[in-house]
Every structure is written in C-alpha cells, then in structure tokens.
Amino acid sequence: MRKLLSLLSFLVGLAFCQKRLVRINCAPEPNSNQKMCISRGCIWSAPIDPSDEYEPWCYFPPGVGYTFDSSKTANTVVLKKNKGISNPWGADFPQIVLTTKSLGSTLNVKIAAPTARFEPPVDLPMGSSQSTESLLFKENRTSDPYFFQIVRSSTQQVLFDTSLGGLIFSDQFLQIATFLPSESITTFSRYTTWDMLTRDEPPDSANLDTKNLYGVHPYNMVVEEDGKAHGVLILNSNAQEVTTAPGPAWIYRTIGGVLDIYFFPGPTPEQVTQQYLALIGKPFLPAYWALGYQLSRYGYKNLDEMKARIDGVRKDNIPIDIAVADIDYMDRYKDFTTGTGWENFPAYIKQLHDWKMRLILIFDPAIDVTYPSFQRAMNAGARFIEWETMQEVQRNIQDMYPTVKNTKIMLGVVWPDNHVAFPDFLDSTGKTQKWWADEFTKFRSQIEFDGIWIDMNEPSNFGTNDPHPFYFDMPDHPNISVLTCQLNNSWDTPPYPTYSVWRYGKESSLATKTLCMKAVQDNNKLRFYNTKNLYGWSEAKATLSALYQATGKRGAVVSRSTFPSAGRYTGHWLGDNTARWQDLRTSIIGAQEFNLFGIPYVGSDVCGFGATTNDELCLRWQQMGAFHSFFRNHNDKGSPAEDPAEWPDVAEATRQANLFRYRHLPYLYSLHMTASLEGGTVFRPIFFEFPTDPRVLDLGHQFMWGPAMLVAPVVLPDVVTRTLYLPSDIWYSLTSYNYGLVSKTGDVQVPAPKTSLIPIYVRGGYIIPRQAPNMTLSESRKNPFELLIALDGNQRANGVFYWDDGESLFTETGFHKFEFSFSHEVVSSKLTILHKKNTTVDMPTLDVLEIFNYPSTPDLSSFRVGGLAVDMNRAQINYDVAAHILTISKPGLVNLATTR
Numbered sequence: 001m002r003k004l005l006s007l008l009s010f011l012v013g014l015a016f017c018q019k020r021l022v023r024i025n026c027a028p029e030p031n032s033n034q035k036m037c038i039s040r041g042c043i044w045s046a047p048i049d050p051s052d053e054y055e056p057w058c059y060f061p062p063g064v065g066y067t068f069d070s071s072k073t074a075n076t077v078v079l080k081k082n083k084g085i086s087n088p089w090g091a092d093f094p095q096i097v098l099t100t101k102s103l104g105s106t107l108n109v110k111i112a113a114p115t116a117r118f119e120p121p122v123d124l125p126m127g128s129s130q131s132t133e134s135l136l137f138k139e140n141r142t143s144d145p146y147f148f149q150i151v152r153s154s155t156q157q158v159l160f161d162t163s164l165g166g167l168i169f170s171d172q173f174l175q176i177a178t179f180l181p182s183e184s185i186t187t188f189s190r191y192t193t194w195d196m197l198t199r200d201e202p203p204d205s206a207n208l209d210t211k212n213l214y215g216v217h218p219y220n221m222v223v224e225e226d227g228k229a230h231g232v233l234i235l236n237s238n239a240q241e242v243t244t245a246p247g248p249a250w251i252y253r254t255i256g257g258v259l260d261i262y263f264f265p266g267p268t269p270e271q272v273t274q275q276y277l278a279l280i281g282k283p284f285l286p287a288y289w290a291l292g293y294q295l296s297r298y299g300y301k302n303l304d305e306m307k308a309r310i311d312g313v314r315k316d317n318i319p320i321d322i323a324v325a326d327i328d329y330m331d332r333y334k335d336f337t338t339g340t341g342w343e344n345f346p347a348y349i350k351q352l353h354d355w356k357m358r359l360i361l362i363f364d365p366a367i368d369v370t371y372p373s374f375q376r377a378m379n380a381g382a383r384f385i386e387w388e389t390m391q392e393v394q395r396n397i398q399d400m401y402p403t404v405k406n407t408k409i410m411l412g413v414v415w416p417d418n419h420v421a422f423p424d425f426l427d428s429t430g431k432t433q434k435w436w437a438d439e440f441t442k443f444r445s446q447i448e449f450d451g452i453w454i455d456m457n458e459p460s461n462f463g464t465n466d467p468h469p470f471y472f473d474m475p476d477h478p479n480i481s482v483l484t485c486q487l488n489n490s491w492d493t494p495p496y497p498t499y500s501v502w503r504y505g506k507e508s509s510l511a512t513k514t515l516c517m518k519a520v521q522d523n524n525k526l527r528f529y530n531t532k533n534l535y536g537w538s539e540a541k542a543t544l545s546a547l548y549q550a551t552g553k554r555g556a557v558v559s560r561s562t563f564p565s566a567g568r569y570t571g572h573w574l575g576d577n578t579a580r581w582q583d584l585r586t587s588i589i590g591a592q593e594f595n596l597f598g599i600p601y602v603g604s605d606v607c608g609f610g611a612t613t614n615d616e617l618c619l620r621w622q623q624m625g626a627f628h629s630f631f632r633n634h635n636d637k638g639s640p641a642e643d644p645a646e647w648p649d650v651a652e653a654t655r656q657a658n659l660f661r662y663r664h665l666p667y668l669y670s671l672h673m674t675a676s677l678e679g680g681t682v683f684r685p686i687f688f689e690f691p692t693d694p695r696v697l698d699l700g701h702q703f704m705w706g707p708a709m710l711v712a713p714v715v716l717p718d719v720v721t722r723t724l725y726l727p728s729d730i731w732y733s734l735t736s737y738n739y740g741l742v743s744k745t746g747d748v749q750v751p752a753p754k755t756s757l758i759p760i761y762v763r764g765g766y767i768i769p770r771q772a773p774n775m776t777l778s779e780s781r782k783n784p785f786e787l788l789i790a791l792d793g794n795q796r797a798n799g800v801f802y803w804d805d806g807e808s809l810f811t812e813t814g815f816h817k818f819e820f821s822f823s824h825e826v827v828s829s830k831l832t833i834l835h836k837k838n839t840t841v842d843m844p845t846l847d848v849l850e851i852f853n854y855p856s857t858p859d860l861s862s863f864r865v866g867g868l869a870v871d872m873n874r875a876q877i878n879y880d881v882a883a884h885i886l887t888i889s890k891p892g893l894v895n896l897a898t899t900r
Contacts, residue, residue, distance in 0.1 A: 021048065022247040023059035024166040024177055026088065028193070030502055032058060041085035049246070054191040061085065065145025065167040066096060075100045078114075082145055089495035090170035098148075100137050103262075104128030106275055107135045107150065111169065111176070111259040118257050118530045120237040121426060122537065124565055129275035133228070133265040135159070150263050152228065157181055159222070159230050160263065164249055169259075173496045176259055177251040181224055190246070197239040197500035198533050198561050200460035200513045202610070203575050203590075205582035211503050214458055214575055215562035216240075216533045217597045218252075221272055227692035231264035231272040233279070233564065237533040239498045239510060255494050256530050269688040270680055277598045277679030283567035284544065285676040286601050288669055288806030289358050290451060290556035291629060292321025292777045293658050296360075298609075299637030300328045302341030303348060312645035314355075314775070319658040321776050323352055324360045324453065324632065333415035334368045336443040349448050356778035360451035360556070365459055365539055366412065366420035369401050373439055374421065382435040383424040384409045385528060388520050397481050410519050412461035412483045413471065419480060422459050424521045425538035426531060437546035444550040451556040452547050454570070457536040458561045464511050485509070485516035491529040492517045536561025540570035553807045558630060562599060571601030571630050579608025579639070584621050585715045589700040591628055595681035600672060602683070603628030607642040609635055615647040616717055616754070622650060623758045624713035626657035627705060629672065629682055649754060656757055660734075662773030662780050664709075666801065670769065671706040673802035677812065682706060689763075690727040699725060708766035708790075708799075709734075712759040714752050722752035722759050730764030732790050732852045740852045740885045764853070765792030767799025767820045771844070781806065784847035785896065787820065789831075791853045795824035803896075805841045814839050818896065824854065828862075835899045846894040854879070854886035865894055 026042035027033075037044040037058035047055035066079035076099045081092045099110045106129045139148040145167060150160035159181055166177040196216045203213055218234040234240075238256035245251065252259075264275040277283070295313055300306045306325065313320050329345065331337035338345055349359055367374050367384075377384075386408040387393050397411050397419055398404055404411065404421070411419040423432050440452070463469025463482040471477040487493045492511055501508050510517045510529070519528035540559045547555050559570040566572070574590045577583040587604035594602040606625035607618040613635070622644055625631050635642045644654035661668070671682040681688065684704045686696040702712045702724055710731065712724035726745045733739055735757040737750060743761060750759050762768060768788040774780045789797050797820075804815035817837035823830055831849070857879045860872045870890070878887040 022164055022177070022179075022245050022249045022251075023056045023191075024064075024164075024175075024251050025056040025058065025243065026060045027058035028056070028499070028502075030506070034058075040088045049190070052190040054193070056191065060166055062165060063145060065147075065165050066169075067144050068141035068146050069095065072097070077139070077141070079146055084145065087168050087170050087173060089173035093169050096169045103279065105131035105134060105265050106279060107137060107263040107265075109137065109148070109150075109261045109263070111167075111261075113169070113258070118527070119260065120235060120257070120534060121526070121531075122235075122237075122534065122563070122565055124279060125281050127278035129264065129278040131265045131267070131271060131275065133267045135230075135263055135265045152224075152230070152265065155226065155228070157224055157228075159224075160232065164247070166251065172255045172490065172494045173253070174255070174257070174259055175251065175253045178249060180222065180248045180250065182222060182248060191243060193241055193243040193499050195239075195241045195499035195503060196533075197498065197510065198458040198536065199500070200456065200458050203577050203583070203586065205577065205586040206580060208586075209503075210499075212500060214560045215536060215566070215572070217562070217564055218242075219276065219564060219597065221269060221596060223269065223687060223691050223697060228267040229269040229272050229691060230266050231276050233262040233264075233276065235260040235262065235564065237563065238530055239500050239533075241499050253496070253498070255496055255498060269691055270684070273596060273598070273681055274679035280565040280598060281568040282677070282679045283598055283600050283672075283675050284557075284569055285554065285672055285810045286556040286571065286629075287451075287554040288665070288781065289321050289777050290601070291665060291668055291672070292631070292662070293319060294322040294324050294360065294632035295320060295643055296324030296326060296632055296634040297641070297643075298326040298328065298635070300325070303329075303343075303345055304341075307348060309641070309643050309645075313643055316645050316651040316655065317775070318644060318651060318655045319662050319773060319775050320357065321778075322358050322360055322451070322632075324362075324634070326362050327364070327415060329361065332368075332417050333364075334371055334373070335363050336373050336439050337371070338447060345447060353448070356776040358450035359448070360453050360558075361447070361449045362453040362455055363543075364414060364456045365422055365454070365535075366414035366416065366456065366461075367423065368416040368418050369403050369409075369411065369421050370418045374403060376439070377423070377432075377435045378403060380431055380435040380438070381429070382432040383427045383429075383521070383523065384421040385424055385515060385519050385521055386410055386524075387516075388518055388524065392486070392518070394481075394484060410483070410515055412515060413463055413469070413480060414456060414461065415477075417478050417480075422515065423539075425542045426521050426526055426534065428522050428525070433542040433545065436542050437549045440546040440550040450551065450553075451558075452543055454536075454539055454543055454557065454559045457539045457559060458514060458532075459535050461514050464513060464515070465509065483515065485511040485518070487511075489518050491527065494529075534563055537563040537566045537569075540566050541568075544569040548809060552809075554809055555807075556601065558601070562597070564597070567597065567599035567601075570599070572599050573630055573632065574602070574604040576609045576636070577605050578610040579613035579617060579635075579642070580611070581617060581715065581717060583608055584617065584624065585701055588624065588703060588713065588715070591683050592685045592700065592703055595683050598679075600675050600682040601629045603630035603632060605632065605634040607633055607635065610639065612640055613642045615650050618642055618644070618647070619650045619653045619754055620714045622654040623657045624711075624715075626661040627683065627703070627711050627713075629668065631661070653754060659773045660757055660760070662777060663770050664768065665777060665780065666769040666771055666785065666803070667708070668705065669806075670800060670802045673815065674800065676810065686710065686727065690729075693727050695725055696727055708763050708768055710761045710763065714758055720751065720753050721749050723747065723749045724759060726761065730790075730792055730853075731761040732764065734760040734762055740880075740883050742853060762788065762790045762852070764790050765797050766790055767797045767822060769799065769801040777806075782844060784844045784891070786848035786850065787831075787846065789822050789849060789851040791822070791824065791851065795853075795855070797822045803841065803843050804839065813837070814841070816841065816843065816897070818899075822851070829854075829858070833894065833896070833899050835896070843897050845892045846896050847889060847891055848893075849886075849888040851886040853884050855884065857881065858886060866899075
C-alpha cells in the first residue's frame with residue numbers, strides 16, 4: 001500500500017490509544033544540524049524511539065500557531081499569529097480566516113488568507129451529500145494556540161484534532177497537524193513522509209519507498225474503532241506532503257494555496273466514497289466493450305507484428321475485444337500521424353471492426369513544433385505553456401523553429417525528434433480544447449480509433465536541467481538541447497521545496513522530469529508552480545470531450561496522471577510496473593485504492609511491463625487481472641513477448657478467466673453504472689462490506705467485486721492451494737471446486753491449481769445477472785440473460801441490473817434498470833422483477849435461473865410468469881439434490897424489456 005499511490009488511503013481502525021508526544025519536524029532538509037535547529041528557535045533532542053530513524057531530532061516547541069481574534073459571522077473567525085516561534089520558510093500571515101460550511105452531511109473547514117489566493121480551478125459539482133450521521137465542528141477560542149476538532153455526533157468520537165499545534169500559514173509554506181482516532185496502520189508506528197507532486201516515476205514494488213508516482217490524491221479514509229468510517233480531502237494542487245507519526249497523528253504541508261478541508265461522515269466506507277464523489281464528481285461510464293480484454297505492447301516493429309499477436313490470441317480462442325497501439329504506430333512519435341510500416345492500418349482497423357473488436361490508440365500531450373498539427377494549433381489561437389517573459393525564453397532553442405520564433409512558448413523534449421510544446425488545457429478561452437478535439441476528429445477520419453490512452457501527462461519532460469540527459473545515449477533520439485530552468489527564483493526554488501525534491505538527490509528541483517515551475521498558463525493568469533498537479537486532470541477532461549466529438553460515442557479514456565475528480569473523465573492504469581510477484585500483489589491494492597479515489601476504471605499492466613515475465617507469473621496475473629475493470633496485457637519494448645498465446649498453459653488459463661469475466665459482464669457493467677449514477681466503488685476492499693471485522697482491515701490481497709462477489713487470487717509462486725479468509729456470512733464457490741456449495745467461514749484453505757479458476761465466491765443474499773460468453777462482448781451481448789440467485793440464511797436474495805446499448809453517450813434516462821428480489825417460503829417461491837427505468841433499447845430475454853441452496857425438489861406444476869401459467873418439462877428443470885442447486889432453463893422465459 002505504498003508506492004502505487006499518489007497519497008496513501010489510510011485503512012485504519014481498532015483501538016483508540018492515548019495521545020503521545022508528536023514531534024513536528026522543524027528541520028527536514030537534508031544535512032540539517034543542531035545549529036540550524038537552534039537558530040530557528042526549535043528543540044534539538046535525541047529521538048524518543050531510537051529505532052525510528054526518521055523521528056525528528058529537531059522539532060517545533062509547543063505553542064506554534066494562531067489565537068482567536070474575532071468573529072466575522074457565525075461561521076467565520078479571524079485568527080491572529082501568536083507569539084510562538086516564527087515560520088522558518090517565510091513570513092507568517094499576521095491574520096488568517098477560518099470558515100466552516102456544510103454541504104449536506106459533508107463538513108468543510110477552510111483556512112485562508114484575508115485576501116484572495118490561488119485555489120485549484122477544478123469545476124467540482126460540490127453536491128450535497130446524505131448520511132444518517134452528522135459531524136460537529138468544535139473550537140477552543142481561549143486556547144493558545146487556537147484549535148478545533150471534528151467530532152462524530154452519534155458517538156462523540158473525535159475524528160480530527162488540531163490541539164497538536166503546529167498551524168503555519170505563509171505564502172509558500174502551509175502546515176496543519178492533527179491527532180487521529182486510530183493507530184492500526186503500520187506507518188503510524190514510526191515517522192513516515194509521503195510526498196505528493198505528479199512525477200514520471202514508475203512504481204517499484206520491490207522497494208516500497210514513499211516516492212510519489214504519476215498522480216496526486218490528498219484524500220484519506222479512516223475506519224474507526226466501532227467500524228464506522230470517515231474520509232478527509234484537502235483540496236490543494238501545489239506540491240505537498242503528509243507525515244504520519246506515532247500519536248497517532250499526521251502533519252500536512254503544502255507550499256501554496258489554502259487549506260480547504262472536507263470531512264465525510266460515512267458511516268460505512270461505501271457511503272464515505274459516495275459522499276466524496278458527490279463533492280468531486282461521479283466516475284464516467286466506459287463503453288460496454290471497454291470492459292473487454294485488451295492486448296498491447298510497446299515495441300511493435302510494424303503493423304504485421306501487431307496483427308500476428310492479435311491473431312495468436314484469437315487462434316487460442318481467448319475472448320478479446322481491444323487491440324491497443326503504443327507510440328510505435330506514429331510517424332517519429334508525433335501525435336495524429338502514422339509511420340512507416342503502418343500504411344495498411346485503416347484496412348486492419350476495418351478488419352478489427354468486422355470482428356466486433358475495437359482499437360485504442362496512445363497520444364502524448366507533447367506536440368512537435370515542426371509539423372501541421374502544431375501549425376493548426378497556432379492558427380486556431382490555441383495556447384501552450386509559456387515562459388513568463390520574452391527575456392526568459394531559451395533563444396538557442398526557440399530560434400531553431402520558425403513556428404515559435406517570436407513566442408514565449410516553453411519548449412521541451414519528449415519522444416519526437418524535435419522540440420515539443422505542451423498544450424495549455426486550462427485555457428479559459430476554450431480555443432486549446434477545441435483545437436485538441438478538432439485534431440482527434442480530423443485524425444479519426446483516417447484512423448478509426450474507438451478509445452484514447454493519454455500518457456506522459458504529469459507532464460513529463462526529458463532531461464530538464466540535465467547536462468547529459470538519458471536520450472543522448474539513445475540511438476533513436478537526436479541529441480537536442482534540454483530545457484533549462486533558472487533556479488534562482490522562488491517558484492523553482494521555493495523556501496521549502498518539499499520531499500518531492502529531497503528524495504531525488506541534491507541535483508534535483510521541482511522541475512526535475514517536468515517543466516519550469518515559473519512557467520505560466522492561461523495568458524499569464526496561472527502559475528505552473530500551482531497547476532502542475534492538474535495537468536493530467538485538465539488533459540483528461542479535454543480528451544473525453546474530444547473523444548465524444550470525434551466518435552459520437554462513449555468509448556473510454558485512460559490516463560496516467562490523475563487528480564481528484566479525474567474519474568469523471570478517465571480511467572487509469574497503474575503505471576510502468578515490473579514483471580515480479582511483488583507487482584502482482586501491489587496491483588491488487590492499487591486498484592482498490594483508485595476505486596476509493598473515484599476512478600473505478602482501473603487496472604495494471606498484466607504480466608508486468610518491465611523485465612522478463614515467466615509463464616507462472618503471467619498465468620496468475622491473467623487470472624487476477626480478469627477482475628480489473630481496465631484489463632490489459634502490456635509490456636515494454638525491450639522485454640520478450642508476454643501475450644497469453646506465448647505459453648499453452650497461460651493461454652488456457654486466460655481463456656478460462658476471460659470466459660468467466662465475459663459471462664459476468666452484465667454484473668460488472670451494472671456495478672459501473674451504479675458508480676456513475678450514485679457514486680461508489682466496483683473493485684472494493686473487503687472491509688467495505690465487513691467494516692467491523694478487524695481481520696479484513698489488512699486483507700489487501702483479496703477483494704470484492706461490488707457487494708456480492710469475493711475473489712482470492714494466487715499471489716505467490718509455486719503454490720497450488722490458497723489460504724484465504726471468508727468473513728462471517730454465507731459464501732458459495734463459483735469455481736469447479738465445490739461449485740454452488742456453502743463454504744465454511746474464517747480461515748480456509750482451498751485448491752488453486754493453475755488449470756482452474758482462482759477461488760471466487762458469491763455472497764448469499766445476492767442476485768447476479770450474467771450471459772453465456774462469446775469471443776467478443778458485442779457478440780456476448782446478444783445471448784440470453786441468466787440470473788444466479790444465491791440465497792441467504794432467510795432464503796432470500798436481491799439484485800440490481802442495468803442495461804443500455806453500451807456505447808451511446810450516457811444519459812440518466814437512456815437505460816433499463818431492474819430490481820430483482822427472490823424469496824422462498826415453505827410452500828412457494830417467488831421472483832419479483834421491477835422494471836424501475838425503461839428505454840427503447842432492445843435486449844435479450846431472460847432464459848436461465850440458477851438458484852443456490854434451494855432446499856428441496858420443486859413442484860413446478862404451478863409455475864407462472866407474470867401471473868400466467870407456463871408449461872415446464874423435465875428437460876427444462878434440473879435439481880441437484882446433493883448440492884441443492886436448482887436450474888430452470890427455458891428459451892424466452894421472461895421478456896425483460898416488457899416487464900413492468
């Protein structure tokens with residue numbers, strides 16, 4: 001639960017402990033010493049816990065903060081700087097303003113300066129949330145320093161407590177610290193700092209350090225002692241960090257903006273997520289086909305190699321829906337072009353479409369300044385990230401290109417042969433976004449892609465300030481000059497550069513691997529120092545709109561860099577992982593956490609991107625990856641092929657896993673539809689369903705598909721059994737081992753050979769829609785529906801099912817919604833189908849009912865559908881006496897489209 005995240009989501013609970021002394025670091029800089037510490041007025045002392053190498057030697061004395069000054073309104077107070085020591089990283093604001101407000105059950109506490117400061121220009125819905133719980137804001141105006149607490153009204157549990165002190169507010173250094181109600185997360189046993197600045201930084205699951213990766217999500221969730229949960233968001237887009245500490249406590253620091261904090265009361269984890277998404281926006285709904293299996297790789301030499309790989313998978317009868325092309329298809333890595341060896345791409349795309357398959361293409365934001373797409377941008381008035389003044393422009397680079405010679409456009413280096421410019425997706429005129437959409441529309445008239453993959457959008461830039469960048473040693477890249485950022489300014493070298501700099505060594509800066517912090521956007525209205533973390537979000541928003549314009553259909557977008565509310569526009573893959581068992585395991589946790597962030601269309605590079613995989617690892621990863629909503633096999637240019645057709649046993653395991661996935665796609669799609677309409681998760685931690693069970697709080701390598709299905713993938717080599725934990729409930733096996741039988745709960749060891757599905761269970765009390773699978777989801781969608789009815793201890797079950805055409809632009813009216821309920825009584829059983837929403841979209845009939853734990857052989861002489869008697873023969877009824885499984889199968893049994 002470390003490096004895959006832009007910010008760890010705290011999955012915590014159990015006993016509240018007595019507060020202990022927390023040291024708030026006063027000298028986190030490398031090579032700090034006693035003299036520096038004392039000069040700042042701070043305390044120098046050996047650690048309380050000698051085994052904790054990160055416990056500060058230098059820490060703030062008590063009393064740092066603000067005191068109450070006056071009330072402006074009932075919800076607004078003015079605070080003034082107290083007589084505690086001064087901020088080492090800038091002049092404290094003499095006064096700050098604290099305001100509270102409620103958005104339904106969500107509580108907002110905002111700490112700002114008296115005058116306007118930068119706030120993220122993210123258009124959040126700010127919806128009002130609902131809850132059976134309420135939160136109280138309690139303040140102590142007489143204390144020095146002033147502090148406040150957030151308290152759950154029903155239990156009086158203190159959830160957020162700033163009596164720890166340490167509140168600092170200056171222009172480029174803001175800090176707030178709080179005690180927390182639990183310490184049952186491993187990092188609270190020691191001091192650990194997690195930096196948050198979007199970086200082109202791949203995950204390293206073999207070394208779970210705290211470097212930030214591609215996105216930033218300053219949000220956490222806490223499960224309290226009694227199983228209630230709450231969430232906290234700090235809406236800030238500057239470089240930032242959080243330190244977890246014994247106490248338990250955390251200390252949050254940022255180098256700009258304001259402290260805009262939102263509290264979500266739950267009380268269940270799923271309700272916390274729904275409340276969070278009411279604020280930031282619910283996730284987009286991917287096309288139905290986008291939930292199919294994808295095959296990709298970086299390093300196709302030409303179209304023929306791509307075709308051969310797709311053909312190999314199809315010949316092994318592995319269901320597959322999507323071919324993906326990385327930057328290999330481009331002409332010298334320029335967006336909206338095709339290169340040598342890809343001349344027949346349009347004809348092959350037609351073949352894919354004839355097979356009912358789809359195509360996803362990669363696009364980078366970096367635009368070569370020498371070709372027509374860039375010239376069209378300039379002609380259209382599109383904007384690019386710029387230097388602040390003409391005097392700062394690197395003339396040795398700029399003067400090489402007539403297209404930018406008299407502009408302030410900041411030029412960098414990425415994959416193309418020439419220098420590149422970065423579109424300004426925060427352009428308030430909308431001209432940049434329109435140009436971007438028009439380029440996709442123009443390109444699709446030649447290359448009929450169906451989905452878009454956006455990469456390198458932290459944004460990534462090669463070799464910033466590096467005298468010998470890595471591409472100088474690449475035979476495929478010219479040795480063009482690097483972007484040079486002048487570091488003698490407060491943006492590129494702020495008073496407190498954060499751990500985002502220190503983790504990268506003494507030559508690092510905030511501009512490392514990216515653009516200069518002094519750059520500007522939106523015609524000098526915005527500073528890149530403030531907006532860098534928003535680049536992926538802003539590109540995703542523009543790209544989804546471009547996809548809709550270019551295709552007229554829903555499709556899907558997947559982005560590397562994300563920020564709160566990115567899920568409204570894009571999915572996410574977990575980055576350039578490595579073919580190791582550690583990466584398989586962390587990808588399970590990463591997918592769960594991005595569901596918490598509101599991005600349920602998420603998955604990993606199955607079988608591993610970097611290094612060389614092996615058949616066993618790839619087999620187990622394919623089995624697990626079949627439960628990622630975004631399900632893609634992808635690997636690196638320098639690695640051997642790893643598509644499942646490479647090994648017969650992997651091909652067979654993938655075929656089995658994909659058939660299971662495709663059979664249950666109606667259920668998975670319904671989960672996504674629910675998340676898009678109501679908010680919530682799809683691939684969720686088990687504690688979401690069982691928050692009072694302490695065993696599941698650290699059960700990251702098992703997961704739930706919605707509320708009804710539990711999966712326990714094999715995550716270790718050389719094993720043929722799986723030890724897993726089943727919480728107290730009724731669980732039925734969905735694999736060949738004890739299919740349909742009730743499993744014991746608690747710690748369970750079950751067979752898990754490579755030749756069968758991994759352990760999968762359906763939960764009693766739920767009804768799951770499904771269909772017989774085909775090679776593509778477009779074909780599967782034509783098959784009759786089935787209902788799997790898993791009875792609970794009261795012989796009842798319920799379920800929800802959504803259906804639409806799977807690809808039209810999503811509206812909140814253009815779909816069917818069904819609610820199912822089943823009950824068995826002593827003398828009769830009844831399945832009720834409520835057609836809650838109707839549309840004109842046609843759909844197959846419901847032909848099969850499979851009921852687990854049906855108690856006895858049924859008498860079907862009085863079988864009725866819609867009140868009308870239906871003749872059933874023995875061939876249409878099967879009751880397994882030993883397993884207590886009743887199967888009813890009749891073509892056209894129920895016409896769902898006409899039910900009411």
